[in-house]
Amino acid sequence: MGEFGLIQRHFAQLGPLASDIRLGVGDDCALLAPPSGCWQAISVDTSIAGRHFLADADPWAIGWRALAVALSDLAAMNAKPSGFTLALTLPEVEDCWLADFSAGLRSLSEKAGCPLIGGDTTRGPLSATVQVMGWCQPEHVWRRDGAQSGDLLVVTGSLGSARGGLQQMQAINTRQRGERWSWTPLMQAYMLPEPPYAVRDAWSSQPGVHAAIDVSDGLLADCRHLLEASGVGALIQDDSLPIEADLEILLGQNQAREAALSGGDDYVLLCAVAPDQLETLTRLWPATVVIGECTESLGIKLASGRSWIQEGFNHFL
Amino acid sequence: MGEFGLIQRHFAQLGPLASDIRLGVGDDCALLAPPSGCWQAISVDTSIAGRHFLADADPWAIGWRALAVALSDLAAMNAKPSGFTLALTLPEVEDCWLADFSAGLRSLSEKAGCPLIGGDTTRGPLSATVQVMGWCQPEHVWRRDGAQSGDLLVVTGSLGSARGGLQQMQAINTRQRGERWSWTPLMQAYMLPEPPYAVRDAWSSQPGVHAAIDVSDGLLADCRHLLEASGVGALIQDDSLPIEADLEILLGQNQAREAALSGGDDYVLLCAVAPDQLETLTRLWPATVVIGECTESLGIKLASGRSWIQEGFNHFL
Numbered sequence: 001m002g003e004f005g006l007i008q009r010h011f012a013q014l015g016p017l018a019s020d021i022r023l024g025v026g027d028d029c030a031l032l033a034p035p036s037g038c039w040q041a042i043s044v045d046t047s048i049a050g051r052h053f054l055a056d057a058d059p060w061a062i063g064w065r066a067l068a069v070a071l072s073d074l075a076a077m078n079a080k081p082s083g084f085t086l087a088l089t090l091p092e093v094e095d096c097w098l099a100d101f102s103a104g105l106r107s108l109s110e111k112a113g114c115p116l117i118g119g120d121t122t123r124g125p126l127s128a129t130v131q132v133m134g135w136c137q138p139e140h141v142w143r144r145d146g147a148q149s150g151d152l153l154v155v156t157g158s159l160g161s162a163r164g165g166l167q168q169m170q171a172i173n174t175r176q177r178g179e180r181w182s183w184t185p186l187m188q189a190y191m192l193p194e195p196p197y198a199v200r201d202a203w204s205s206q207p208g209v210h211a212a213i214d215v216s217d218g219l220l221a222d223c224r225h226l227l228e229a230s231g232v233g234a235l236i237q238d239d240s241l242p243i244e245a246d247l248e249i250l251l252g253q254n255q256a257r258e259a260a261l262s263g264g265d266d267y268v269l270l271c272a273v274a275p276d277q278l279e280t281l282t283r284l285w286p287a288t289v290v291i292g293e294c295t296e297s298l299g300i301k302l303a304s305g306r307s308w309i310q311e312g313f314n315h316f317l
Numbered sequence: 318m319g320e321f322g323l324i325q326r327h328f329a330q331l332g333p334l335a336s337d338i339r340l341g342v343g344d345d346c347a348l349l350a351p352p353s354g355c356w357q358a359i360s361v362d363t364s365i366a367g368r369h370f371l372a373d374a375d376p377w378a379i380g381w382r383a384l385a386v387a388l389s390d391l392a393a394m395n396a397k398p399s400g401f402t403l404a405l406t407l408p409e410v411e412d413c414w415l416a417d418f419s420a421g422l423r424s425l426s427e428k429a430g431c432p433l434i435g436g437d438t439t440r441g442p443l444s445a446t447v448q449v450m451g452w453c454q455p456e457h458v459w460r461r462d463g464a465q466s467g468d469l470l471v472v473t474g475s476l477g478s479a480r481g482g483l484q485q486m487q488a489i490n491t492r493q494r495g496e497r498w499s500w501t502p503l504m505q506a507y508m509l510p511e512p513p514y515a516v517r518d519a520w521s522s523q524p525g526v527h528a529a530i531d532v533s534d535g536l537l538a539d540c541r542h543l544l545e546a547s548g549v550g551a552l553i554q555d556d557s558l559p560i561e562a563d564l565e566i567l568l569g570q571n572q573a574r575e576a577a578l579s580g581g582d583d584y585v586l587l588c589a590v591a592p593d594q595l596e597t598l599t600r601l602w603p604a605t606v607v608i609g610e611c612t613e614s615l616g617i618k619l620a621s622g623r624s625w626i627q628e629g630f631n632h633f634l
Binding site for chain 2: 022023026027028029030031032033034036038039040041042043044045046048050051052073074076077079085086087089117118119120122123124125127129131133134136138141143144145212213214229
C-alpha cells in the first residue's frame with residue numbers, strides 16, 4: 001500500500017465533525033472558517049521515539065500522548081480545540097501499528113472535540129509532530145505574563161506521577177510496554193496523560209486567572225517561565241504539593257517531592273489566581289491545590305528551605 | 318547554551334511584523350486575530366535529512382527549502398501567508414549551522430511576508446516540520462476538485478529542473494554541497510525553489526482558475542490528484558512542456574522530458590483554467606504555459622502516444 005492508501009485507511013475522518021472546518025484532509029491545505037470575534041491559538045509539539053516516548057510502547061498510547069501534550073498547551077491559553085495536523089515520520093509501514101496508533105489518536109481527538117484536518121507522512125526515524133489549533137475569547141486569554149505579587153499559585157492536578165511512571169516503564173520488558181491494559185496508574189499518568197481541557201472548560205469565562213502555563217518541563221522550570229514573563233517571584237509550599245500515594249510508595253517521600261518539583265510531563269495547569277477568586281475556582285474544579293504565592297522579590301524560594309539541583313528538562317543541556 | 322537560549326538567539330522575531338499576530342514565540346501558544354470574512358488555509362510539510370534534502374547541504378538552503386515547500390501549498394490554495402511554525406529536530410547544537418539555517422529561513426520568510434510565530438526544538442535525527450497558515454477569500458479558493466472538461470491545463474514555470482539539480486548535487490563533494498554560491502542554476506532550482514506566491518498574488522482575484530495544485534510529487538502524479546478529485550481526465554501535450562535548456566543539455570531530450578513529467582520538487586502551480594481567461598491570466602503571469610486540456614474520458618493520455626513507467630514520488634512504495 002502506498003502513501004495515499006495508507007493515509008486514506010488510517011487517517012481519513014479522524015475525530016469529530018466540526019462546523020468551522022470547510023475542508024479537511026485531501027487538498028493542498030485544510031480550510032477553517034474562524035468564528036467571529038475569536039482569536040486563534042496555535043501550538044506545535046514533536047514527540048520522538050526514545051526521547052519523548054519508548055519506541056516499543058503500546059502504539060495506541062503513543063498516538064494518544066502525541067496529541068495530549070499539544071492539547072495541554074491550548075488549555076493553558078484558555079483556547080477551545082478546533083483541529084490538529086499530524087506530521088508522522090515512520091521507519092516502515094506496519095499496518096497493525098498504524099491502526100493502533102490512529103485509534104489512540106482518534107480516542108482523544110473525539111474526547112477533546114479536536115479533529116484531524118491535515119498532515120504529512122514521511123519515511124524516517126519514528127516521530128510525530130502535532131500542531132493544534134483552537135479558538136479563544138480575546139478578553140479571556142491566559143498568558144504567562146499576567147501574574148501579580150500576592151496572587152496564589154495553584155495547580156489543577158497531582159505532580160510527579162509521570163516521572164514515577166517513566167521509571168516503572170523503563171523497568172518492565174517490551175511485551176509489557178506494549179500492553180497498556182497491564183500498566184500501573186503511574187505508567188498511565190506518564191503514557192496516557194489527560195490534558196487539562198476539562199478544567200479549562202470549567203474556568204473559561206471566570207475572572208481571576210491572571211496567568212497560566214502547563215506543567216510539561218517540571219513544576220520549577222515552568223513556574224520560572226511564568227514568573228520571569230510576569231516580573232515577579234514565588235514562595236512555593238513544597239511540603240504541600242499534591243502527590244499521589246502510589247508515587248510516595250514507589251519513591252519514598254523525599255524523592256517523590258523531588259519528582260513533583262522537577263519531574264515534568266505532568267500536563268496539569270499552573271495558574272496565578274486572584275486570592276478572592278480561589279473559592280469560586282475551587283468549587284468549579286475541586287482538584288485545585290494552592291502550592292504557593294507570587295512575591296515581589298524575584299526568584300523561587302521553597303518554604304521548607306531546601307535547595308534543589310535540577311530544575312527541569314532541557315533537551316540540549 | 319540551553320534550549321531556551323538557542324531559540325532566543327536564532328528564532329526570536331524571525332520574519333516580518335504582521336498586524337494579525339497578537340502573540341508570537343514565547344508563550345504556550347501563538348495567537349492570531351483572523352481578518353474578517355477570511356478563511357484560514359493550513360498545510361504542514363516535513364523535510365528529513367537524507368530523504369528530502371542532503372544532510373551536508375548548505376544549511377541556509379535547507380532553511381529556505383523547508384519553508385518554500387510549505388508555502389507552495391498555500392499558494393496552490395490561493396491563500397496569502399500569515400505565519401508559520403517550525404518543529405526542528407537536531408542531532409546536536411551547532412551554533413554556526415543554526416545561524417545559517419535560520420538566516421535562510423528568515424530570507425524567504427521576509428520575502429514571502431510570513432513570520433515565524435511558534436515552534437518546538439527537540440533532539441534527534443535532523444528534520445524540520447514547517448506548518449504554514451494563510452488567509453483566503455472564500456469566493457476565490459482554488460481547490461483540487463473544480464476542473465471541468467474543456468479546461469486548459471497550465472503550469473506557471475518550468476518542469477524537471479529540480480530533478481536535474483538533485484542529480485548534480487549527488488555528484489559533487491561535501492564541500493561543494495555546503496557552498497550554495499557555487500551551485501548551478503539546476504541545483505538552485507532543487508535546493509532554493511521559489512514558491513509560487515508571486516503568481517498567486519497576480520491571479521488572486523481573477524475568475525477562471527477552476528482548480529489548482531502545486532507540482533511537488535511530479536507533474537503526472539499531481540495532475541492525477543487534481544483530475545481524480547475533479548472527476549475528469551486529461552490529454553497532455555508532452556512535447557511542449559516548459560523545460561530549461563540546461564536540463565536538456567544535462568540529460569538529453571528524452572530524459573529531460575521524463576524529468577519534467579515525473580521528477581517532482583518543481584513547486585510551480587498546475588491549474589485548470591477556463592479557456593476564455595487564458596489571455597488575461599497569461600498577461601498577468603507571462604511564464605504561463607498550456608500543457609494540455611481536461612477531457613471527459615478519465616485517465617491521463619500523452620499526445621505523443623508515449624507510455625511512462627514512474628508517475629511520481631511515493632515515500633512508501
